[in-house]
Amino acid sequence: MQNAKDSFYVELRTRLVAINPARTVLLRSAVRPGILVEEAEGPFAQLPNDVFVLRWLGLGVEQNLPSTMVAEECEVLYSTLGTQSYGGLDRGRALSAMDEELVEMLTPFWTPKLDYTATPAVAMLTKIFWDEPVFGQVTATRERMSRSARVVVYSYLE
Amino acid sequence: MSAGSYLAGAPVVRRVRGYFAPVNRAGSLPVIFDAAEEGGFALDSPPAPWVSLGCIEGFARKAGSKTAAVMTGIPAAVLEQTRETLDAQVSFRFLSWTKLTMGLATGSQHMNLLATASGAGAAGDGGIAVPAVSLQTGATATFLPMAAADAAKFAAGQVVAVDVDYAGQTGYVGSPVSGAYLKAALTDVDYVRRVTFNVARVASVSTTGLMLAEALPGGVPALGAKVQAVAGFVDREGGSFFQEWSGLFVMEGGQGERIFFHYPRLQAAGSAEEFADALDAKRGGSLQRVVLGGAFRALPVTDPLDGERVVCYRSFLPAVGALV
Numbered sequence A: 001m002q003n004a005k006d007s008f009y010v011e012l013r014t015r016l017v018a019i020n021p022a023r024t025v026l027l028r029s030a031v032r033p034g035i036l037v038e039e040a041e042g043p044f045a046q047l048p049n050d051v052f053v054l055r056w057l058g059l060g061v062e063q064n065l066p067s068t069m070v071a072e073e074c075e076v077l078y079s080t081l082g083t084q085s086y087g088g089l090d091r092g093r094a095l096s097a098m099d100e101e102l103v104e105m106l107t108p109f110w111t112p113k114l115d116y117t118a119t120p121a122v123a124m125l126t127k128i129f130w131d132e133p134v135f136g137q138v139t140a141t142r143e144r145m146s147r148s149a150r151v152v153v154y155s156y157l158e
Numbered sequence B: 001m002s003a004g005s006y007l008a009g010a011p012v013v014r015r016v017r018g019y020f021a022p023v024n025r026a027g028s029l030p031v032i033f034d035a036a037e038e039g040g041f042a043l044d045s046p047p048a049p050w051v052s053l054g055c056i057e058g059f060a061r062k063a064g065s066k067t068a069a070v071m072t073g074i075p076a077a078v079l080e081q082t083r084e085t086l087d088a089q090v091s092f093r094f095l096s097w098t099k100l101t102m103g104l105a106t107g108s109q110h111m112n113l114l115a116t117a118s119g120a121g122a123a124g125d126g127g128i129a130v131p132a133v134s135l136q137t138g139a140t141a142t143f144l145p146m147a148a149a150d151a152a153k154f155a156a157g158q159v160v161a162v163d164v165d166y167a168g169q170t171g172y173v174g175s176p177v178s179g180a181y182l183k184a185a186l187t188d189v190d191y192v193r194r195v196t197f198n199v200a201r202v203a204s205v206s207t208t209g210l211m212l213a214e215a216l217p218g219g220v221p222a223l224g225a226k227v228q229a230v231a232g233f234v235d236r237e238g239g240s241f242f243q244e245w246s247g248l249f250v251m252e253g254g255q256g257e258r259i260f261f262h263y264p265r266l267q268a269a270g271s272a273e274e275f276a277d278a279l280d281a282k283r284g285g286s287l288q289r290v291v292l293g294g295a296f297r298a299l300p301v302t303d304p305l306d307g308e309r310v311v312c313y314r315s316f317l318p319a320v321g322a323l324v
Helices: A002-019 A091-105 B099-105 B191-195
Strands: A024-027 A030-033 A035-037 A052-062 A069-080 A110-115 A122-130 A139-141 A144-156 B013-022 B051-063 B066-072 B077-085 B088-094 B110-114 B143-145 B159-163 B171-173 B180-182 B199-206 B209-212 B226-235 B244-253 B258-268 B273-278 B288-298 B313-317
Touching: A002 A030, A002 A035, A002 A052, A002 A069, A002 A091, A002 A110, A002 A122, A002 A144, A052 A091, A069 A091, A091 A144, B013 B088, B051 B099, B088 B099, B088 B244, B088 B258, B099 B110, B099 B226, B099 B288, B110 B191, B159 B191, B171 B191
Parallel strands: A035 A052
Antiparallel strands: A024 A030, A052 A069, A069 A144, A110 A122, A122 A144, A139 A144, B013 B051, B013 B244, B051 B088, B066 B077, B088 B288, B110 B226, B143 B209, B159 B199, B159 B226, B171 B180, B199 B209, B244 B258, B258 B288, B258 B313, B273 B288
């Protein structure tokens, strides 16, 4: 299952770099593409702005198939304050831009599954694939606007 | 209840497992399953020649037999009953698409799409194929020896069909599984390899031959067998050929008890059918799983025990310690 989660994250990160290379985050003294996996970082008092945060939630297993299928639900959280140069008045536009980036990142709806415990990563036999995202409503806390989207990622155990 | 035994309730099962074995069509010889002798087999490794097709869903049996009353007297009263017709159907859904499940689920002939030669004209079930490669001596069910130059024509990951050249024979074609019935001779030298169930995926290629990722269903290739690459599979709606297989369905209860439904002769009933099930109906996602539907009519066999004609054997192996 971890291979599927790793592959999903790395593929989205690769796509984000192509879609918007300017979306970066400074984490532990390193500038990285603006997407991270919550469970693989130190605890946040508040999730960083202008960054996509992947949070893994539910898990389903179907064992009646020739190969066991695993469904894992991923919540993608993102929020923004807009930009300083516009005094935060562009926060709605910034959130819309992130909405579009996420849709683009999730297309196409599949990617090869790789084992990232090896260096370099080793291609596995199957692909992972996912459903269309279900977007939640925008929430506003003072000037901070947030949204989350949920997507179910499917993979076969191998 | 007594020491060491208990009153068992109805078996609680989670799934139905399906197994099929080829009927010798030319000899009209179905495969018989003896639950007393073989009923304890490991579900993932059934006794030969049964082939596991994994779990199936929607398993439904429907008895079509009719009985009639023999009336006598005034006013007429039932004297006895007689069985007028003997008929049964079974239907279910396969949870995988393989050569065998497609072949079983189609109501007609099932064929291999042989890799086509360069410039071959289009044909619904595959055009003129790349010429077959001869096998050298020493072939096994998992290794196909051939000249280095011939082996170089294949690649790991390809699917290959292994069978003899078609030589003008009529009647049932294909061994050990009859994949077609020919009323008149053809001219296609590859016809047997088009209909054979003797297919497998290539695991690796070496200068001495092809190592297969799975054993050929037919075992060691027949003398004179040749190899051709397969691009995929195709079946047709229509035609006059009916698949016939022996079927075995197993329900295993939570206490280890087993229920077997053994159909010595199952013929495909109806045409190929697929069903789309939502992968995540609760969430309303758009992903759908396409599963093969299979419907079969049970044909009778004569039970050698007493000469009765029957279509299905239902066996029950009680759990250890359960009172009977």
